Amino acid sequence: MKSKLTLRLDDRLKERAKELAKERGTSVSKIVEDYFRLLLREPNGSNSETGSAPDKDSIPDDLPPRTRQMVNALGPATADLDLDEDTKAWVDAMHDKHK
Template sequence: MKSKLTLRLDEGVKERAKRLAEERGTSVSKIVEDYFRLLLRDTSGGPSSAGSSDQDIGEDGPAEKRPAEESAHSLSPRVRKLKERLGKPAPSVDMDEDTRRWVEAAAKKHA
């Protein structure tokens, strides 16, 4: 169930938030809700004891544990477009040992 919340913001912040929401193809309310969802998660990645909604935890567990296809609806429009442009992941590639170590080190560094 959704309910209304009134926020008091500096006029400049409010206007910038409206522009951001318009650029992302969403609403200020959705941005604020998503931000609070992030804040209310504990360090283990699950919902905190502060509360959760039906959208946070489904039959398959927390949203971040579900397959990417199922949680794709929660992506921002910008990220969704980028994902569509990137397409499917590259097929597995045979690499020599040095290249494999380099890829693993880069993945670890940027994880």
């Protein structure tokens, strides 16, 4: 299920984002969605409950070329990060907010 999210951006940034989306033949929404999937380590959305890193075969084929390069360069996410309590709380809050 998809739902609407309102973003507030500087006017110049908004216009540049629209130009980028047009150049890539996609939408600003799709670019933002792909970015959040990368941040949340959920390229196809199927790992949201486990928090596990996707394997190479689960990376969607429709990623823009630059995003695919970033995913390939970063490799799989580390599951055993040593985070302080404040950072863990922030990560959990962002995960809950954006799932």
